Amino acid sequence: MDIDDFLDEIKKKGLDAIKAEFKDLLQNAESDSSKFIRDSAARIKKALIYLAEGQLDRDDIATLLKKEKKLAQIEANVAQIQARVRIQKLIYRLIDIALDFLLKV
């Protein structure tokens, strides 16, 4: 669910239900095996504390949440780069061995 869907949901559901769902999601994210998800949850939590303290406003929170979504895209791109590099290194090694073998036959 992206931020727009989330905001639409707030209109449909009761605010308390949304709060409980959000809290549950945040708690799960804080203990996720992915470092990116844990860091993201920590940033969101910190921003919400700043909001409660009046140091950030709702506009800040909306912007920050949208930015988190973009960060997830970078994370996905980097994961794709890492996976392709691993495969590439493996294939290069296989080709080196094959060529070496052919030249020696």
Place this chain on the structure above:
Amino acid sequence: MQLASNILRIRSVIAIALTLALIGCGLIGGFNARALEHLTALKANYSKVMDTFSSEDRAKTSDGYSFTPQELSLLNSQTDAIDTSFRQALEYSKSLGDELRTKNIEILKELTVADFAQIKKLNRYFNPAQKDSYTSQTFSGFDRAIKGECVRIDSTCK
């Protein structure tokens, strides 16, 4: 016997060449020092703008503080300079033909634009909480994009 062996070798080389051609479709570009330089310079320049336009004293809305024309002019000139640097980095990245590298730079540009737009909209300095929240995200984006460059083959960074 010799002829059969040569034919086998030629067929094997053709098979490897075809495999290479197929792999080529999904190949990722190798490490590029200039692309890394672009990322680190952009991060440093972004950091400088955020340092310049964050202040505990001049961020208080209760004081009714707003940017002077000189401050606004400085902000615009600094963000324009970063915009130009992003355009250069993007053009260079496109010339390398690696879509994932280019996508990351595009997203980083969006992240920095969002931060600068927020400062301009407020028309005053970011307070420490704003600086912390906005920059920690954008720095994280830069760090991950730099990691995306450093994991490539023949990389000279970690």
